[in-house]
Amino acid sequence: xxxxxxxxxxxxxxxxxxxxxxxxxxxxxxxxxxxxxxxxxxxxxxxxxxxxxxxxxxxxxxxxxxxxxxxxxxxxxxxxxxxxxxxxxxxxxxxxxxxxxxxxxxxxxxxxxxxxxxxxxxxxxxxxxxxxxxxxxxxxxxxxxxxxxxxxxxxxxxxxxxxxxxxxxxxxxxxxxxxxxxxxxxxxxxxxxxxxxxxxxxxx
Numbered sequence: 001x002x003x004x005x006x007x008x009x010x011x012x013x014x015x016x017x018x019x020x021x022x023x024x025x026x027x028x029x030x031x032x033x034x035x036x037x038x039x040x041x042x043x044x045x046x047x048x049x050x051x052x053x054x055x056x057x058x059x060x061x062x063x064x065x066x067x068x069x070x071x072x073x074x075x076x077x078x079x080x081x082x083x084x085x086x087x088x089x090x091x092x093x094x095x096x097x098x099x100x101x102x103x104x105x106x107x108x109x110x111x112x113x114x115x116x117x118x119x120x121x122x123x124x125x126x127x128x129x130x131x132x133x134x135x136x137x138x139x140x141x142x143x144x145x146x147x148x149x150x151x152x153x154x155x156x157x158x159x160x161x162x163x164x165x166x167x168x169x170x171x172x173x174x175x176x177x178x179x180x181x182x183x184x185x186x187x188x189x190x191x192x193x194x195x196x197x198x199x200x201x202x203x204x
Contacts, residue, residue, distance in 0.1 A: 020083035028075050035075075039068055042084055046091045052157050053095040063098055067091035092158065092172055099150070137201045144194040152187030155180055 020041070026034035043064060050067075051060040067090045078086055145153050155173065158164045159180075170177045
């Protein structure tokens, strides 16, 4: 059952990537409606991703809008692969540029715990007690992340939450891979210290 579900997910993902690449090709031929379809397919995902890195919704929306403008201007630079990941890197870069300009640390990397509309639907197997514990863990982690310096916090969010690798983060942050690894290591040590009062939430 699990293997068949995983295979189905991979098939759906592959089909989605095929649609994305076809839309990029159509947009390169001058079809604006094809690019608008890409926007519709990915704008919610990019907004959720960027909202972890900027202080508020308006800035997140601005960063996503700028990312789509940049993607449209640079469609010819797309070299194949995962379109969503390509758009995600552009959006994160836009958010990072915005942060560098403002030099203000984001307040809440997990907006879903401040706004019920961001809550994912609960599975039928989820128990209220387990759900409550998961939310408390994430809130504690969000508070701890917020206490970190700008550079450490963003490296950890990009690596542990968004799944970028060291080289990608280095490109986004405009530092060396060694610096990224060092920031993540120091940030995790700081998180462990800050989370000490909440350690009972993370046991069991």
